[in-house]
Amino acid sequence: MNPPQDLLEAALAVRERAYVPYSRFKVGAAIRAGSGVIYPGCNVENVAYPEGTCAEAGAIAAMIAGGDTRIAEIVVVADSETPTTPCGGCRQKIREFAGPEARITMATLDGSAMTMTMTDLLPGAFGPEHMDRA
Numbered sequence: 001m002n003p004p005q006d007l008l009e010a011a012l013a014v015r016e017r018a019y020v021p022y023s024r025f026k027v028g029a030a031i032r033a034g035s036g037v038i039y040p041g042c043n044v045e046n047v048a049y050p051e052g053t054c055a056e057a058g059a060i061a062a063m064i065a066g067g068d069t070r071i072a073e074i075v076v077v078a079d080s081e082t083p084t085t086p087c088g089g090c091r092q093k094i095r096e097f098a099g100p101e102a103r104i105t106m107a108t109l110d111g112s113a114m115t116m117t118m119t120d121l122l123p124g125a126f127g128p129e130h131m132d133r134a
């Protein structure tokens, strides 16, 4: 499945700004929020390795700072042979703001891509609905 061109371009552009002196593995992510606005994010590493943050987390932080709270779709781009999938922690972070049918597209620099739904990536997720006391 081809990633949406606007999200792909945003993810590719922000990927260039990734701060990755330790892994040298640049990742870019772009979220289309419920409002239609696109929010980009890149990975930001730290000399204290566990303090590094993923591209997806950066895009989510930008989305919340921008006033949006729904992820309509997301594209993740990395220079890997097969599409790089979000880590386990990011799957949960995305799930906070994405419904079960939201599409996550993972693309490589040479143009191959794979699309999965939120449920494909995190089946049986613990989600905000479990905490709904209304």
Ligand SMILES: O=c1ccn([C@H]2C[C@H](O)[C@@H](CO)O2)c(=O)[nH]1
Binding pocket: 020, 023, 025, 026, 027, 042, 043, 044, 045, 052, 053, 054, 055, 056, 076, 084, 085, 086, 087, 090
């Ligand atoms: O989906 C992913 C997978 C990995 N990384 C980052 C974390 C770390 O900076 C580097 C190597 O794991 O790639 C992301 O940002 N998103």
Ligand SMILES: [Zn+2]
Binding pocket: 054, 055, 056, 057, 086, 087, 088, 089, 090, 091
């Ligand atoms: Zn992650």
